[in-house]
Amino acid sequence: MLAECTAERIIALEDVAELAIQSPNFVSLQTRQANIEGRGEISLERLVRESLRMRPDRLAVGEVRGTELLVMLQALNTGHRGAGATIHSNSLEDVMPRVNAIARNAGVDSISIAEQMKSAFQWIIHVSNRRVVEIARIN
Secondary structure (H helix, E strand, O other): OHHHHOOOOEEEEEOOOOOOOOOOOEEEEEOEOOOOOOOOOEOHHHHHHHHHOOOOOEEEEEEOOOOHHHHHHHHHOOOOOOEEEEOOOOOHHHHHHHHHHHHHHOOOOHHHHHHHHHHHOOEEEEEEOOEEEEEEEOO
């Protein structure tokens, strides 16, 4: 889908660079682990915050596992449109329980996170073995 947006500024945020779009408008940013002294870490949450200053048309977040989800939802609900993320779950039905678990760890209740998800995302696409298995519209 991102390959269809080559005229737009695309910023990919990943732990390991897996996306490679052939476009001069594509920027790939990666997280970095802390050094042996415990310094220099760049988290996915920080990359999400910093990338918003780069005025992306499309923001693609690799695998959402933690508080970067909340930062991303806040951004999408305050005018930054055109983003997508990967979240690992077994089915479409398992996405919201997974999101709720991430939110609960950050101290956010399930009602608030569900409202933010509905406002931020329009679609959930379940992919398995590189094939689209199911698509659902978030209501």
